[in-house]
Amino acid sequence: MPHTLLVTGARAPVALHLTRLLSAAGHRVLLADSLHRPLAGYSRLHDGCHLIPSPRFAPEACAAALKQLIAQEGIGLVIPTCEEIFHLASFWQAGDMPCPLLAPPFPALMRAHHKGWFIEDCAAAGLAVPDTTLLTDRAGLERQMPHARDLVFKPAWSRFADQVLIRPKAAVVAGLRPSPKTPWIAQRFVAGEEICVYALASEGRLTALSPYRALLRAGQGAAIAFEPLQDPGIEDFVTRYIEATGWSGQISFDLMRLPDGSVLPLECNPRATSGLHFFSDGPEFTRALSGAGPILRPRSWPPMGSRLAVWLSNLGKFRSTAHLNVTITDIHHWPGDSLSKLTQLRGLLPIARQALRLRKSLIAASTHDIEWNGPEDQAAL
Secondary structure, eight states, rough: OSEEEEOOHHHHHHHHHHHHHHHTTOOEEEESSSSOOOOOOOOOOOEEEEEEEOOOOOOHHHHHHHHHHHHHOOOOOEEETTTTTHHHHHHHTTTSSSOOOOSHHHHHHHHHHHHHHHHHHHHHHOOOOEEEEOOHHHHHHHHHHGGGGGGEESSOOTTTTTEEEOOHHHHTTTTOOOSSOOOOEEEOOOOOOEEEEEEEETTTEEEEEEEEEEEEETTSSSSEEEOEEEEEEHHHHHHHHHHHHHHEEEEEEEEEEETTTOOEEEEEESSSSSGGGGGOOOOHHHHHHHTTTBBBBOOOOOEEOOOOHHHTTTTTTTSSSSHHHHHHEEETTTTOOOHHHHHHHHHHHHHHHHHHHHHHHHHHHTTTTTOOOHHHHHHHH
């Protein structure tokens, strides 16, 4: 592994944790984000946090800034953590960036992120999948409307369960407007236990695996309290998908575990997710990141989460989940580098400002300037 590493998406808790793991392994870690003073920037373990242009709204300026930063700092590897990975992979396609990117080629990322294409690739690999139909026009939508109460509808390009409709009424589905530019999918509703997975891979070989279940979510989306689990069926699915796609880099999945113990894929997030927090040994994690050694699994298995996020999620609610703050280990704690709740709020402030300016929720605002909604959306910006 190179000595100097650049972690992007520094606004995310996973970027904070990745910084700590890499620093513990003896690496010099730099950070970059298009938001000023992001969360991971408050860590004591990085060697500089750099403000870069938005990869979504100013891609050429962002690519130029990254190229300059890599050259100036002698960066040997760039590690994306959030949806900026799609934009960065598109920059790296040109072949003139001065160091590697921890990601598969751009077309592979696109297929994994697209909720219809991901299911197609799972089926092509011989994996069991739920019936899934890609919707790109009104006619296709109308064919699904009589079965709406047995289906889940979601945008093909989306994150954090954004706009997901679970077994909706046909009248609600009638208001959707799928098109080639903004495709949707209709997926058979599957009853079971939803499982999340974070993994690392190198050239089609699984090198790290961290399955977990959400104890509490922000709405229908990101987990803010979660606990680890082990299941051979999950490892079999992840191994087969990674082998079939030749995957390299970070990858995450949402799966459904059925009553008979089998698993079905729901969607893929080709980036870091909360399962990363269950790794605590920096040198071991870095070896897995570089593709060396046996499959790495978390050594410690306490429930984890953000106590601040759990507390905020309970404001104004009749039914409290505040008891979780007694049972979870806070993801912001780290020996010699713990962040106070005040510091966490400071790290949230840039996202809150963006939410107020855009009149969006905190979750939607958290990815506004980095998210990837398909090539047609990007071309229209």
